Amino acid sequence: MIRLHIIVHGRVQGVGFRYCTQYEASHRQLTGWVKNNDNGTVELEVQGEEEKVKQFVQKIGKISPFAKVTKLDITETSPIPTEKDYRIIY
Structure with missing residues (x-):
């Protein structure tokens, strides 16, 4: 089992990004959290089987259209x- 802390940069707030990560994580049976930061980034932690976490990270770049x-x-x-x-942290 691995856990990653990730800061996501770009246009990632106000576009459903957090909800998409929650869906993808739940779909892959991963745990963790995601939240918006004041500086426009999104911060998250994801945990689970190494291969599933790697798949999740690869998907982040195209997680929301x-x-x-x-x-x-x-x-x-x-x-x-x-x-x-x-979970999504507000």
Whole structure:
């Protein structure tokens, strides 16, 4: 199991990006969270089987037809074994 912390840059707010990540994560049985940042980026953490997390990361660039991802800052972090779902933080 791996967990990644990701900052997504580009046109990613106001285009359904968070909801799309929640759908994709749930579809792949991944856990974590996603939120908008004040600087226009979206921040998220995703956790699960390594192959499923890699597929999720590959999908981020084209996750919403209205979003335009220009850059991903990805760091590996410690898994949280008690986490049960993927949620949107407001």
